[in-house]
Amino acid sequence: xxxxxxxxxxxxxxxxxxxxxxxxxxxxxxxxxxxxxxxxxxxxxxxxxxxxxxxxxxxxxxxxxxxxxxxxxxxxxxxxxxxxxxxxxxxxxxxxxxxxxxxxxxxxxxxxxxxxxxxxxxxxxxxxxxxxxxxxxxxxxxxxxxxxxxxxxxxxxxxxxxxxxxxxxxxxxxxxxxxxxxxxxxxxxxxxxxxxxxxxxxxxxxxxxxxxxxxxxxxxxxxxxxxxxxxxxxxxxxxxxxxxxxxxxxxxxxxxxxxxxxxxxxxxxxxxxxxxxxxxxxxxxxxxxxxxxxxxxxxxxxxxxxxxxxxxxxxxxxxxxxxxxxxxxxxxxxxxxxxxxxxxxxxxxxxxxxxxxxxxxxxxxxxxxxxxxxxxxxxxxxxxxxxxxxxxxxxxxxxxxxxxxxxxxxxxxxxxxxxxxxxxxxxxxxxxxxxxxxxxxxxxxxxxxxxxxxxxxxxxxxxxxxxxxxxxxxxxxxxxxxxxxxxxxxxxxxxxxxxxxxxxxxxxxxxxxxxxxxxxxxxxxxxxxxxxxxxxxxxxxxxxxxxxxxxxxxxxxxxxxxxxxxxxxxxxxxxxxxxxxxxxxxxxxxxxxxxxxxxxxxxxxxxxxxxxxxxxxxxxxxxxxxxxxxxxxxxxxxxxxxxxxxxxxxxxxxxxxxxxxxxxxxxxxxxxxxxxxxxxxxxxxxxxxxxxxxxxxxxxxxxxxxxxxxxxxxxxxxxxxxxxxxxxxxxxxxxxxxxxxxxxxxxxxxxxxx
Amino acid sequence: xxxxxxxxxxxxxxxxxxxxxxxxxxxxxxxxxxxxxxxxxxxxxxxxxxxxxxxxxxxxxxxxxxxxxxxxxxxxxxxxx
Numbered sequence: 001x002x003x004x005x006x007x008x009x010x011x012x013x014x015x016x017x018x019x020x021x022x023x024x025x026x027x028x029x030x031x032x033x034x035x036x037x038x039x040x041x042x043x044x045x046x047x048x049x050x051x052x053x054x055x056x057x058x059x060x061x062x063x064x065x066x067x068x069x070x071x072x073x074x075x076x077x078x079x080x081x082x083x084x085x086x087x088x089x090x091x092x093x094x095x096x097x098x099x100x101x102x103x104x105x106x107x108x109x110x111x112x113x114x115x116x117x118x119x120x121x122x123x124x125x126x127x128x129x130x131x132x133x134x135x136x137x138x139x140x141x142x143x144x145x146x147x148x149x150x151x152x153x154x155x156x157x158x159x160x161x162x163x164x165x166x167x168x169x170x171x172x173x174x175x176x177x178x179x180x181x182x183x184x185x186x187x188x189x190x191x192x193x194x195x196x197x198x199x200x201x202x203x204x205x206x207x208x209x210x211x212x213x214x215x216x217x218x219x220x221x222x223x224x225x226x227x228x229x230x231x232x233x234x235x236x237x238x239x240x241x242x243x244x245x246x247x248x249x250x251x252x253x254x255x256x257x258x259x260x261x262x263x264x265x266x267x268x269x270x271x272x273x274x275x276x277x278x279x280x281x282x283x284x285x286x287x288x289x290x291x292x293x294x295x296x297x298x299x300x301x302x303x304x305x306x307x308x309x310x311x312x313x314x315x316x317x318x319x320x321x322x323x324x325x326x327x328x329x330x331x332x333x334x335x336x337x338x339x340x341x342x343x344x345x346x347x348x349x350x351x352x353x354x355x356x357x358x359x360x361x362x363x364x365x366x367x368x369x370x371x372x373x374x375x376x377x378x379x380x381x382x383x384x385x386x387x388x389x390x391x392x393x394x395x396x397x398x399x400x401x402x403x404x405x406x407x408x409x410x411x412x413x414x415x416x417x418x419x420x421x422x423x424x425x426x427x428x429x430x431x432x433x434x435x436x437x438x439x440x441x442x443x444x445x446x447x448x449x450x451x452x453x454x455x456x457x458x459x460x461x462x463x464x465x466x467x468x469x470x471x472x473x474x475x476x477x478x479x480x481x482x483x484x485x486x487x488x489x490x491x492x493x494x495x496x497x498x499x500x501x502x503x504x505x506x507x508x509x510x511x512x513x514x515x516x517x518x519x520x521x522x523x524x525x526x527x528x529x530x531x532x533x534x535x536x537x538x539x540x541x542x543x544x545x546x547x548x549x550x551x552x553x554x555x556x557x558x559x560x561x562x563x564x565x566x567x568x569x570x571x572x573x574x575x576x577x578x579x580x581x582x583x584x585x586x587x588x589x590x591x592x593x594x595x596x597x598x599x600x601x602x603x604x605x606x607x608x609x610x611x612x613x614x615x616x617x618x619x620x621x622x623x624x625x626x627x628x629x630x631x632x633x634x635x636x637x638x639x640x641x642x643x644x645x646x647x648x649x650x651x652x653x654x655x656x657x658x659x660x661x662x663x664x665x666x667x668x669x670x671x672x673x674x675x676x677x678x679x680x681x682x683x684x685x686x687x688x689x690x691x692x693x694x695x696x697x698x699x700x701x702x703x704x705x706x707x708x709x710x711x712x713x714x715x716x717x718x719x720x721x722x723x724x725x726x727x728x729x730x731x732x733x734x735x736x737x738x739x740x741x742x743x744x745x746x747x748x749x750x751x752x753x754x
Numbered sequence: 755x756x757x758x759x760x761x762x763x764x765x766x767x768x769x770x771x772x773x774x775x776x777x778x779x780x781x782x783x784x785x786x787x788x789x790x791x792x793x794x795x796x797x798x799x800x801x802x803x804x805x806x807x808x809x810x811x812x813x814x815x816x817x818x819x820x821x822x823x824x825x826x827x828x829x830x831x832x833x834x835x
Contacts, residue, residue, distance in 0.1 A: 090801075161763030163770060176830065177762025205835075262835020337763065337830045355762075368835035414759055414827040415806040453832045455813055520834025598814040700810060710834060 005529050005601070007697050007704045014493040015703060018640045021485040022503065023256070032256045035212030035228030040283035043214065044073055044115040046276050047122040048269065048286070049129050050296060051104030051111050054138035054362040054668025055151065058100060058131060061112055065128035071121035074280035075129070077112045081275050084244050093331040095242055097365050098271045104133070105153060105330035106362050107669045108295025110269075115276040115284045138362040138668040142199075142304045142327045145171045145361045153330050153360045160332075171360040173328060176337035178413045179353035183308075186319020186351030190310025192391045198380040200717065200735040201661035202302040202327065205369050206652065206680045209258025210293045215273035216283035222249040223274060229254050230264040230478050231517030236509045242271045243278070253508040254478050261652070262368030265519050268297050294673035298367025299662060301326035301334045305380040311388040315402045319351040320344045320412070324377055328358045329365035338453075339373035341413035342714070343381050345451035346400070346422050346606060348409040362668055368519060370649060371452040371710035375656065375717050379735060382448035382718030387731060396722070397435065400449060401426045421632030421696045422449060422606035428692055429608040434628045442617060443625065446722025447610045450714025454707035455520040456599030460513035461530040463491065463538045465591040469578025471495065471538075473531055474507040476515025477523045481648075481709060482641035489637055490528045490703065494535035496562035497577060513596045521707020524637060525698075526599035532702050538593030545587040546575045601700025602707055607631035609650065609715040615727040617746060620739030622658050622724055628690040634698040634706030646712045647689040653716020655681040661736050756820045758784065759827040764803075767794035781805050782816035784826075802831030 026032040063075040078101040085091040095101075100111045112129050116122040137151040144150055150171055158166045160174040187193055213227035223245060229235050229252075236252040239245070257264065273286040288297065304325045310318040322343050328334030340356030356373070389396040404422045411417055429435060429447060439445060462474045473491050477483065488502040495502075516522065539559045546564030547554040556568040563574035584591050612626040629646040636642040659679045663671040672678045697704025721732045724742065730749045734741055759773045768774055769792070776791070778784040784805065788795050805812045806827040812818050813831060820826060 161766065163766035165766070175763060179762075260835075265835065335833050337761075338833065341829070368833055370835040372833055372835050411809075414761065414829065415809045415811075416825055418809040453811065453834075455811070455832045455834060457813060520832065522834065600812045600815050600818070601810050603810075 005700060005702055007699045007701055012493060014489045014499055015635065015637050016639065017489065018638060019485065019499045021482055022488060023479065023484055034209050034258055035255045036287045038214050038226040038255065039285070040214055040216055043283040043285050044117060044280055045119050045122045046113055046115045046273055046284045046286035047126055048110045048272065049112040049126050051100060051109040052107060052669065053104055053133055053135050054107050054140065055136040056104045056133040057136065058102060058104060058111060059134055060132040062130040063112060066114055066125040069121065069125050069128060071117040072114055072125045073117070073282060074115040074276050075112060075125070076272065076275045076279055080279060081242065081271060084242060090333065091238060091241060093333060093365065094238060094267050097331065098267060106364050108364060110272065110296065113272045113276055115280045140361050140363050140664045140668055142302050142325050142359050142361065145359045146325055146357065153362065157360060173332035173358040173360050174336065176340055176356045177354070178340050180410060181351030183319040183321045183351045183353045187308070187310045189312065190318040191313045192388055193308060193310040194384045194387050195308040196384060196733055198305045198307060198383065198733045200303045200376045200379060202299050202363065203656045203660040204294060204299040204678070205259070205261035205263040206655065207259025207261060207263055210288040210290060211264070211268050211297060212287040213270050213273050214283055214285045215270065215277040217274055217278040219281060221245060225250065225252045225270060225274065226255060227252060227270055228257055228264060230257065230260040230480065230519055233476055233509055233515045234517050235267060235270060238267055239271055239274055243274050251508055251510050254506055257478055257480055260480050261370050262372060262519060263298055265517050266298050266367045290675065291673040294678065295670050296364055298365055300369035301328065301366050301373065303376040305376060307380040307384055309384045309388060311392060313392050315392060315394050315399050317347060317349060317403045320349055320381065322354045322377070322380065323357065324354065325357045325359050326373055327361045327363060327366060329363050330360055331365055332358050332360070334358045334366045335372045339377040342374040342451050343377035344412035346405060346449040347403045347412070348405045349412060352412045354412065363662070370652065370713040374450065374452055374714045375653065378448060378450050378714045379717035379721060382715065383721050383731070386446070386722045397426060397430045397447060401430065419696065420604060420606060421694060424694050424696065425606050425608040425630045425632060428630045428694060429610055432610065432628060432630065432692065434610045434626060434690065437626070439612060442727055443612060443614045444723045444725070444727025445610065445612050446719045446726055447608060448715040448718035448722060450607045450711055452521070452605050452711040452714055454522070454525065454602035454605050456522050456526040456602045457516035459515055459526040459530040459599050460596040461527060461534045462512060463534040463593040465538055465542065465577065465581045467581050467584060469501065469576060469581045471497065471502045473502060473504040474511055475504060475527045475531065476507055476512040477527045478506060478518040480518050480523065481645055482638060483523045483527065486524045486637040486641060487527055487531050490531050491535050494532050495539065495577065496560060521709040522599070522602065525602055525701065525705050525707045528637065528703065528705055529599045529701055530595045530597055533595035533597065534593040536593070537595065538591060541591050541593065542577065542580050545580050545584065545591060548587045549575065549580065549583060603634065603698040603700060605632060605706055605711040607711045607715055609719040611719040611723045613720060613723040613727055615724055615742060617728070620743035622737060622742065624654055624687055624720070626687055628692065629712055630692040630694065631708065631711055632694045632696045632706065633708045634701065635695055635704040636693050637705060639693060642693055642708050643691045645708045646691045649712025650689050650716050651681055651686060653713050654686065654720065657717045657720040657735055657737060659736050659738060756822055756824065756826055761829055764795065764798055764828060767798060768792045778820055780816065780820060781812060781818045784820060804829045804831050
């Protein structure tokens with residue numbers, strides 16, 4: 001059952017301050033242990049053999065020579081991971097992706113794995129595995145894959161969500177439609193209609209730490225997994241199901257995490273590590289190289305988006321329509337529906353229709369990347385709105401303000417909005433000095449809006465009041481962006497003690513009840529809600545103990561500024577948390593507070609970004625010279641980390657917009673699986689990214705907190721595209737806007753004009 | 755009775771209707787009645803359906819009440835990164 005979690009106005013003492021993060025010293029001195037930093041006695045080294053083919057039937061795998069190599073302790077194939085998924089299609093996809101069964105579906109798909117006493121032996125063993133393939137035609141392009149003539153990846157894939165159900169299989173795995181009104185009438189009412197196709201290429205989250213784990217499975221059926229993940233409880237559940245283990249007997253400990261952004265919400269190599277360990281009866285460490293990460297973990301979708309928007313001369317948007325195709329890798333699950341839901345979510349439209357299509361291709365399985373599917377949709381919508389503003393001779397900010405969704409607007413995905421923050425972010429953008437700063441030659445300014453849902457989910461926390469009055473908070477959500485600092489601030493606030501008195505730790509799967517992942521911008525939102533409830537329970541216990549120490553009724557005890565106070569007897573001096581804790585052994589034992597809840601009501605989030613770029617017309621190179629993020633954060637618990645989330649999203653968006661893309665050869669093999677050829681932004685590529693936090697309280701959280709981690713990646717593609725288009729004089733419709741693509745667009749425009 | 759609005763991909767499972775009426779008082783009740791009256795919705799329920807009540811999205815709260823005058827939408831379960 002959920003708890004009473006409504007917002008109550010209060011003055012904060014700790015929340016909203018900017019203390020040093022508690023994990024900082026360990027991280028800058030190298031003490032922090034990441035996925036590959038953990039070792040077990042007798043540990044073996046695991047390696048994966050990966051398919052060099054984009055689409056091939058595995059006719060035969062001969063592992064006998066590898067098994068006979070001295071030093072090899074185990075070789076596993078799909079036969080060592082029997083199908084225990086019991087009709088769970090999502091789990092079946094994880095199983096098939098972890099280790100190819102009948103077919104290899106992409107360049108890099110694992111087909112076998114070895115565990116050996118050292119790396120040279122493991123490498124030698126891989127070379128001794130003989131795989132016989134029958135190669136099939138492949139398809140990696142989103143539009144080609146959607147074509148009825150494309151090679152079909154799965155003969156049993158019939159588009160879900162359409163009526164009547166198709167009778168022929170295709171690569172269109174699912175269709176989701178949203179909207180209301182009559183878009184045909186809306187376009188008839190428009191003075192101008194713009195209709196375009198936009199494309200975005202596949203990008204990777206680009207986290208610095210590759211995937212890594214150490215697995216140990218004992219003959220008694222128990223096991224341990226040390227792993228870099230965004231959600232160790234989810235990993236435990238899925239690994240236990242795939243391996244046929246009892247969940248309680250598999251203890252999963254999360255390491256520090258060197259970035260995730262959604263890419264570490266999914267199992268990639270962990271079931272294989274457990275299978276190797278079980279077969280070898282020894283611990284096995286399995287790590288990905290950077291090449292493995294690019295070829296065989298989960299990037300975001302490539303997309304092709306058809307968009308049509310109509311506008312009246314007075315600035316009213318009369319209709320919006322979009323068909324959004326998202327690559328999903330070889331299995332469904334690309335969240336195309338979220339692209340369809342978010343595309344027009346910033347606007348108050350009478351007529352809107354969107355259709356999201358999941359397209360299967362011979363590329364690695366996609367996974368979430370910060371606000372999955374929303375940035376591509378925003379790129380298309382916000383680009384066309386800018387173009388329409390130009391056609392009616394209006395300022396693009398003013399057009400957006402005129403059409404912005406507000407309280408009472410029916411959202412494009414259905415429900416009517418409560419209080420929301422898109423209007424305030426746009427008003428703040430209009431007033432921001434950035435909007436009126438002068439621009440130089442070859443420079444252009446763009447802006448764009450973005451929306452994201454946020455969510456909460458299952459969370460469980462525990463607070464221990466230690467006998468010296470310090471406090472340990474144990475949470476089950478991974479700290480990816482400063483959550484330990486934020487959660488310590490929240491507990492300090494609730495207990496009325498100093499931030500330095502609180503230590504937040506991430507418990508393993510044996511310490512707490514189930515916690516969902518740190519994803520969906522839920523970490524601080526959900527765990528803080530639970531931590532506040534745990535602290536309130538601890539306070540009730542502290543008051544009980546103080547009442548016992550004073551020999552008064554608990555009704556005569558209040559809690560204020562970290563002290564119990566006897567409300568009915570002013571002669572009794574207040575008891576500090578340390579004084580009460582010191583006597584805990586005599587007043588009833590340890591003092592603690594514990595909560596488990598479903599943190600619903602995360603509240604939707606909006607942002608507006610402003611960007612200035614300079615485009616070199618000779619080379620097509622784009623330099624971002626100024627960037628501003630304005631976003632509603634609810635209550636910013638630790639403003640520095642909120643700003644960091646804003647800046648991080650913008651930075652990733654800059655890379656996505658200008659440089660990053662998966663490039664496949666005609667043979668279906670990835671051509672650029674490394675940071676030399678897949679270029680993410682570095683500090684010298686970026687200006688200081690300015691931020692403005694708007695604090696519109698979330699009514700469904702006791703402190704008014706919202707999630708902040710994802711919305712900031714939604715507007716950048718569009719904001720930068722609008723800036724580049726304004727600087728170059730050419731509407732850019734294909735991301736990334738790399739120098740060759742910009743030059744080609746400029747040359748095409750010049751040819752057309754001539 | 756409450757009116758339940760259905761997103762596009764779920765409509766084939768409720769005979770193509772954009773909205774349906776159910777005699778449900780909580781989210782759990784809603785899912786039980788939905789499955790009972792429209793068995794084709796079961797795979798979607800198992801996959802996860804979010805419920806928007808007056809604009810606030812609930813993903814997991816079985817016990818949450820459904821006021822008779824509330825605006826209720828069924829939506830795909832929200833994912834995130």
